Amino acid sequence: MKSEFLLAITQLSAEKNLSKEVVLAAVEQALASAYRKDNFAVNQNIEVKIDPDTGNVAVWAEKVAVELLSDKRREISLEEARLIKADVQLDEVVMVEATPHNAGRIAAQTAKQVILQRLHEAEHSAIFEEYADKEGDIISGVVQRIEPRQVLIDLVRTEAVLPPAEQMPNERYRVGQRLRVLLLEVMRTPKGPRVMVSRSHPDLVKRLFEMEVPEVFNGTVEIKSIAREAGHRTKVAVAARQEGIDPVGCCVGLRGIRIQNIVNELSGEKIDVVLWSPDTAAFIASALSPAQIVTVELDNEGGVATVVVPDRQLSLAIGREGQNARLSAKLAGWKIDIKPVSVYEEEKAESERLKAELAAVAKEEKEAEAELEAELEPEPEPEVKEEPVAEVAVEVEEQPAAEEEITLEVLAELEQPIPDMVEESVEEEPEPEEVEEVEPPVFFEPPVFAGKSELRFAEDILGPRAPKGKKKKKKAGRNKNQDSESQSSKRVRRLDATAGDDEL
Incomplete structure (x- = not known):
């Protein structure tokens, strides 16, 4: 029949959800610390063993075998030591049973505290090991308490923490609500294991x-x-x-x-x-569903996928606030650029036009380079024919004679007079003057009028002036050209009169 001590240990292990061996180990450590204070020396190694069948407690202490005893707590006589172990020698350590008859009140209180502490540590270790193996799995719990910064969920053996970052924005939690959550992480803390869960x-x-x-x-x-x-x-x-x-x-x-x-x-x-789909383009088109896709172009270097959709499907492909495009990009792992067909065709036509212009410019540059290279190429030198050595020698001998002829010709040219100087000398020589026949001058005398003095005036030559009449007013419609002609004719007449006076 089991003792009351064993029944208490069995009940305690059931309440704490711990194995019987763990509870017995905790009680043994507690009794060892309690007995050490009253019955054994300081720093003396002792062990407490509890029989799991009968519940009897035995305390074993380390003692040194000596001939003469000086400290009964630490030493044992050699004869007593050989009764426990036959081949023991002097100064050898022997484990001796030294169970006290009773323990004091302080020792009992110490044992109680140590037992509770050891049980808490064992319980925390068991909880950590249990939930550490479930990281990444779904666990079920009940909302126990709602705080401003977190929600506490009861997991039966411990409490889990649901932080604000891991909550769903459209959910409102209430006490007693059952939730399925994902176990993210289990951490050791001084107060026990801390379990972090997520709903997002x-x-x-x-x-x-x-x-x-x-x-x-x-x-x-x-x-x-x-x-x-x-x-x-x-x-x-x-x-x-x-x-x-x-x-x-x-x-x-x-x-x-x-x-x-x-x-x-x-x-x-x-x-x-x-x-x-293993085909990236097909997978991106499928990810953007329910929008219809015309074509998908991939840029492997930049990791960008250009998706062309019909104009009426543009808003559906992008989604509300870009949600559909954003989720599709995360799903495929590519940057997605969505364009309508009209814009894509315009950009394509513009790019083709630019390519054509660049090709034409490149062609012109090549032609210009070819022309420049052709101009810079040296002209082929005329081939020099090799002549016999004898002829070269003859030419060298005749060269001085040719030089003498050239010098003689130059001297002859210098001795000849310069043509310009000869003409000037010829012009300076006096030539016989030719006698020209001069005709006698003819004098014209003006007519002499009787009764007139020798002094003459312009009026005598021009004749009597016409009587002055009243000036007629100019007609409003008179042409300005007629006035200018009349004035010019008067000027001509006056000039003729002055010319006649000069001749006289």
């Missing part, structure tokens, strides 16, 4: 698919990638590992029953299941 992590959607879709759980359908904006929309790319299986149909289920359960768990979050 993309892996939560993946684990929900594994729970609701058997094909995903057993690996027949693989989830390639997930792009999520918690509380609003999620895109999931799936592929089949076995031929003849429709991965999208398996995830959606008959009449959408499977996907509907996941949507309900996520508080109405929209989920798009798209078909994954």
Whole structure:
């Protein structure tokens, strides 16, 4: 029959959800610290062992074998030591049973505190080991307390913390509400293990698919990638590992029953299941569903995909506040540039025109370079024929004679008079003057009028003036040209009169 001590240990292990061996080890450490204070020396090694069947407690202490005893707590006689161990020698350490008959009140209180401390440590260690193996899995809990900065969820053995960054923006939590959360991390703290959970992590959607879709759980359908904006929309790319299986149909289920359960768990979050493809262009076109795609152009260097859609499908491809394009880019891992057909055709025509212009300019530059190279090429030198050595010698001998002839010709040219100087000398020589016949001058005398003095005036020559009459007023319609002609005629007459006076 078990003692009351063993019954208490069994009950304690059940309450703390700990194994019996762990509780017994904690009690043994507590009793050892309690007995050490009253019955043993300081820093003396002792061990407490409890029989799991009977519950008897035995205390063992280390003592040194000596001939003469000086300290009974640390030493034992050689004869007594050989009764325990036959081959013991002097100054050898021997484990001796030294169970005290009773313990004092202080020792009992110390044992109680140590037992509680050891049990808490054992419990924390067990909780940490339990949840450390569940990181990345879904666990279920009940909302226990709501604080301004976090929500505490009861996981039966411990409390989990749901921080604001891991909460869904469209959810409102209440005390007593049961939630499925993703276990993110388990940390050791002085107060025990700290469990962090999430409701907005993309892996939560993946684990929900594994729970609701058997094909995903057993690996027949693989989830390639997930792009999520918690509380609003999620895109999931799936592929089949076995031929003849429709991965999208398996995830959606008959009449959408499977996907509907996941949507309900996520508080109405929209989920798009798209078909994954090894062809990047086809995968991007599928990711942008439900928009229709005309063509997809990939820039592998920059990691940019240009997607052309019909003009009426542009807003659908971009989505509300760019959500569809943003999730598609995350899902495919590419930067996506969405353009309507009209803009794409204009840009294409403009690029072709620029390419043609650049090609023409390059062609002109090549032609100019070819012409310049042709101009800079040296002219071919005339070939020099080799002549016999004898002829060269003859030419060298005749060269002085030719030089003498040239000098004689130059001297002869210098001796000849310059033609210009000869003409000047000829002009300077006096020539006989020719006598020209001069005709006698003819004098014209003006007519002499009787009764007139020798002094004459212009009026005598021109004759009597016409009597002055009254000046007629100019007609308003008189032509200005007639006035100018009359004035010029008067000037001519006056000049003729002055010329006649000069002749006289």
